[in-house]
Amino acid sequence: MGVRNIERLIEQRIKENPINPDILNLEEKVVEIRRTTRVMEGGRRFSFSTLAIVGDRNGHVGFGHGKAREVPPSIAKAIADAKKRIIKVALIEGTVPHDVYGEYDSAVVLLKPARRGTGVVAGGPMRPVLELLGVTDVLAKIVGRTTNPNAVVRATFDALLKLKSPEEVAKVRGLEEEKIKSVYRIYAGGVPVR
Structure with a gap:
């Protein structure tokens, strides 16, 4: 996915559901x-x-960039930019609801749900994104040709934006929400709720 597309998706998500970082x-x-x-x-x-x-x-995460002549101002600018781009992500029992690929330029990442107790199995710049999101169990891999942190973080956000919550899936399919949730729990290695 190109530069403008991921930015557009984040802006659209923020407009639909504005989040106050304060x-x-x-x-x-x-x-x-x-x-x-x-x-x-x-x-x-x-x-x-x-x-x-x-x-x-707890399901909220954002990323940002900052440039300056000194390190502390560039960090402050990056954090301020990240607070403007916070998105809400659907998680189920500490893991992602389903397999998802995310891509940005030549960076491609894969996120898979994991059983409870697995931990965050992710490398490089994906780990801080998933940890600060609140994911406790996930299998993640960089499968693209680049390990550039900027591209990998954006690809991870692309994957997170593609995740569908059980509520969204139930609404689209016309099914009961609890039925979808139980399937997601089985898929994530949990026990179905009856």
């Missing part, structure tokens, strides 16, 4: 700090670009 108990994590150098007449001029994740470990 009422959430958000945690912050810096995923990457890049230093860029520009050679000027008087010497080198450094600039820093930061990728940060915010989440409340």
Whole structure:
């Protein structure tokens, strides 16, 4: 999925369901700090670009970028940007409801539900996104050609935006919500509720 598409999806989700970051108990994590150098007449001029994740470990997560001449302002800008892009994600008993692929440029990620007690089996920049989201059990893998943190985080968000809650599935299929939830629980390794 291209740059504009993922941004558009996040903006659309935020418009549909605006989330006030002030009422959430958000945690912050810096995923990457890049230093860029520009050679000027008087010497080198450094600039820093930061990728940060915010989440409340209860189904809300966001990511943001910040650029500045020093590290602390770039981190502050990234966190402020992340708070503007918080999305709500459907989770069932600490795991994702179903298998889902997410892609961004050449980064492709796979998220699969896992049994209780598995933990977060995810590498690189996917781990902080899933941990701050509140996922306790998930199997995740980067299956694309790149491990660029920026692309992987965006691909992870693409996957999270594709997740459907049992309520959404029941509404589309015209079934009872509890029936869908019990199927999701079985799929995630839980015990069906009768």
